Amino acid sequence: MPIIEKNLESILARIRSAAERAGRDPACVRLVAVSKTHPAEAVRHVLDTGQRVFGESKVQEASGKIPLLPRDLEWHFIGHLQTNKIRKALPLFHLFHGVDNSGLAGQMDRIAGECGCFPKILLEVNVSGEGTKFGFRPDGLKTEIAGLLALPRVQVVGLMTMAPYAADPEASRPYFAALRKLRDELEQQTGTPLPELSMGMSGDFEQAVGEGSSLVRIGTAIFGDRPRKIATPDL
Numbered sequence: 252m253p254i255i256e257k258n259l260e261s262i263l264a265r266i267r268s269a270a271e272r273a274g275r276d277p278a279c280v281r282l283v284a285v286s287k288t289h290p291a292e293a294v295r296h297v298l299d300t301g302q303r304v305f306g307e308s309k310v311q312e313a314s315g316k317i318p319l320l321p322r323d324l325e326w327h328f329i330g331h332l333q334t335n336k337i338r339k340a341l342p343l344f345h346l347f348h349g350v351d352n353s354g355l356a357g358q359m360d361r362i363a364g365e366c367g368c369f370p371k372i373l374l375e376v377n378v379s380g381e382g383t384k385f386g387f388r389p390d391g392l393k394t395e396i397a398g399l400l401a402l403p404r405v406q407v408v409g410l411m412t413m414a415p416y417a418a419d420p421e422a423s424r425p426y427f428a429a430l431r432k433l434r435d436e437l438e439q440q441t442g443t444p445l446p447e448l449s450m451g452m453s454g455d456f457e458q459a460v461g462e463g464s465s466l467v468r469i470g471t472a473i474f475g476d477r478p479r480k481i482a483t484p485d486l
C-alpha cells in the first residue's frame with residue numbers, strides 16, 4: 252500500500268477511536284484531507300480508500316487541480332478568501348471554512364446572487380484572542396450572527412477555529428471546548444442549528460474530536476511535509 256494511503260487509513264482509525272473514547276458516533280466526524288501544495292496525483296493516490304473530501308487554501312491552485320480529478324469529490328476551501336477571488340471560488344467549493352468577517356460574507360452573498368448559487372460557510376472564530384489570528388471575536392459574533400443568518404444566499408452551517416500553536420496537543424483542548432460552547436450559545440440565542448464544528452489539524456485532531464469536532468482538517472499527517480513556506484501570493 253502506498254505510504255499516503257497507509258497514513259490516511261491510520262488517521263481514520265485514530266479518529267474513530269478518539270470518537271469512541273468520547274462516547275461519540277465516529278460517523279459524525281468527517282475527515283477533510285488537506286491537499287494544498289500537493290499535486291493531483293497525490294489526491295488520486297488516496298481515492299481507493301474511499302476518501303472524497305479534500306481541502307485547499309488557494310483558489311488559483313485549486314482551480315488547476317480540481318478539473319484533473321473525478322467529479323464526485325467534495326472540495327472545501329480552508330484558507331482566507333480574498334474578495335477578488337470570490338467569483339472564481341464559488342463554483343469550485345462545497346464549503347468555505349474560514350469566513351472571518353461580515354463584510355466578506357456579505358460580498359459572497361451578493362456575488363452568489365449573480366451566480367445563482369447558495370454557498371455554505373463556517374464562521375472562523377478567534378477563540379484565543381491572539382492578535383495575529385484571523386476570525387470573529389466571540390462577543391462580536393454574538394452581535395453579528397443575526398445579520399449573518401439573515402443573508403439570503405449564504406448559509407451559515409457552523410464555526411471553525413485554529414488553536415494557537417503549542418508543542419503539547421492537550422493545550423488546544425480548551426480552545427476547542429470554547430468553540431463548542433460558543434456554538435451552543437449561538438444556537439440557543441438564534442434558534443438556528445449550527446451543526447458543523449471545524450477544528451483539529453494533524454497535531455491536535457484527537458483532542459478536537461474529544462471536544463465535539465465534526466470536521467477535522469488534516470494535511471501533513473496524510474500527505475507528508477509541505478514544501479517550506481515561501482512567499483506564495485494567491486494571484
Ligand SMILES: *Cc1c(COP(=O)(O)O)cnc(C)c1O
Pocket residue numbers: 285287308329330413452453454468469470471472
Ligand atoms: C494547512 C491547514 C491545515 C492542515 O494543517 P496540517 O498541520 O498539515 O494538518 C488545516 N487547517 C488550515 C486552515 C490550514 O491552512
